Amino acid sequence: MSNGFxxxxxxxxxxxxxxxxxxxxxxxxxxPGMRPMHGFVLQAVARGADSAASLGRTLxxxxxxxxxxxETLEGLGYVTRVPDxxxxxxxxxxxxxxxxxxxxxxAEVFDELRTRWAAELGAGxxxxxxxxxxxxxxxxxxxxxxxGWFG
Amino acid sequence: MSNGFxxxxxxxxxxxxxxxxxxxxxxxxxxPGMRPMHGFVLQAVARGADSAASLGRTLxxxxxxxxxxxETLEGLGYVTRVPDxxxxxxxxxxxxxxxxxxxxxxAEVFDELRTRWAAELGAGxxxxxxxxxxxxxxxxxxxxxxxGWFG
DNA sequence: CTAAGATAGACAACATCGTTGTCCATATAG
DNA sequence: CTATATGGACAACGATGTTGTCTATCTTAG
Numbered sequence: 001m002s003n004g005f006x007x008x009x010x011x012x013x014x015x016x017x018x019x020x021x022x023x024x025x026x027x028x029x030x031x032p033g034m035r036p037m038h039g040f041v042l043q044a045v046a047r048g049a050d051s052a053a054s055l056g057r058t059l060x061x062x063x064x065x066x067x068x069x070x071e072t073l074e075g076l077g078y079v080t081r082v083p084d085x086x087x088x089x090x091x092x093x094x095x096x097x098x099x100x101x102x103x104x105x106x107a108e109v110f111d112e113l114r115t116r117w118a119a120e121l122g123a124g125x126x127x128x129x130x131x132x133x134x135x136x137x138x139x140x141x142x143x144x145x146x147x148g149w150f151g
Numbered sequence: 152m153s154n155g156f157x158x159x160x161x162x163x164x165x166x167x168x169x170x171x172x173x174x175x176x177x178x179x180x181x182x183p184g185m186r187p188m189h190g191f192v193l194q195a196v197a198r199g200a201d202s203a204a205s206l207g208r209t210l211x212x213x214x215x216x217x218x219x220x221x222e223t224l225e226g227l228g229y230v231t232r233v234p235d236x237x238x239x240x241x242x243x244x245x246x247x248x249x250x251x252x253x254x255x256x257x258a259e260v261f262d263e264l265r266t267r268w269a270a271e272l273g274a275g276x277x278x279x280x281x282x283x284x285x286x287x288x289x290x291x292x293x294x295x296x297x298x299g300w301f302g
Numbered sequence: 303c304t305a306a307g308a309t310a311g312a313c314a315a316c317a318t319c320g321t322t323g324t325c326c327a328t329a330t331a332g
Numbered sequence: 333c334t335a336t337a338t339g340g341a342c343a344a345c346g347a348t349g350t351t352g353t354c355t356a357t358c359t360t361a362g
């Protein structure tokens with residue numbers, strides 16, 4: 001393997017390792033049906049992307065795709081849609097109690113996983129790793145068109 | 152944002168940053184049609200996963216899915232399939248000159264990108280980052296069912 | 303105030319890529 | 333030789349993305 005090829009591969013694998021561990025734990029803590037994407041979407045909604053159109057913009061997908069995702073999450077009971085009194089075109093996406101719980105649990109598990117990594121690597125080396133990644137990635141974007149982007 | 156949530160997000164973003172830069176460069180060096188997945192598949196083929204079934208096993212997808220991917224890459228001119236004289240069930244997947252060139256260019260660009268990262272972070276810190284990732288990820292597996300896995 | 307344009311959301315048609323199930327030809331093991 | 337395992341192809345299906353179109357509603361320019 002060429003030297004440069006390993007870096008992206010390891011980044012992807014590390015991401016998968018964390019996300020797989022997350023969902024294994026989430027399944028045992030009351031959220032067996034959650035997919036990797038769902039957590040990201042709930043995060044986006046909680047951070048203000050509370051309509052199909054704005055969610056689409058935040059995630060970098062079409063509003064139709066965002067709408068379908070919301071529908072799925074609604075079916076799973078993680079969000080509901082309520083009419084916006086200030087703009088009757090809009091339906092505001094709101095996290096349900098279950099949705100809030102999913103986010104809380106996810107944060108919980110992510111913190112545990114990070115602690116596990118800190119124990120394995122040493123806290124300083126983990127901080128260095130995060131610093132390095134922070135330096136090499138854009139500030140706040142989080143595009144979520146992963147399926148389409150990759151394939 | 153909770154502390155632990157940032158790590159997986161940065162890992163994913165870093166991966167995207169590298170892969171997007173790769174394909175921007177590849178497009179300018181004679182491979183405008185390549186998708187992120189293609190490079191991984193060509194790598195797998197070059198490393199010995201030279202049939203639909205074995206490619207499927209290597210990538211962690213069904214042999215049918217692997218077969219479709221091979222068909223796509225064949226259509227793009229990156230691989231051909233030749234009958235295996237030793238086993239008339241098999242069709243060996245072989246990289247074309249174009250496929251070999253794509254791999255060579257990819258390695259080239261990845262090395263350049265890694266050099267860029269080393270310049271930005273310092274060579275030592277980049278080595279540390281790779282060491283840390285190597286420590287936290289499994290040895291050699293590389294599952295490629297990203298679209299289905301994520302969504 | 304009204305007319306023009308922008309925006310939100312729904313619906314439909316389609317593409318891509320994964321899945322499972324089935325089938326046939328061919329290898330391999332008992 | 334026969335039973336089982338394997339490689340590859342074909343078909344049907346599901347999930348998720350896309351674009352295009354449509355209506356309703358908001359916003360802005362004149």
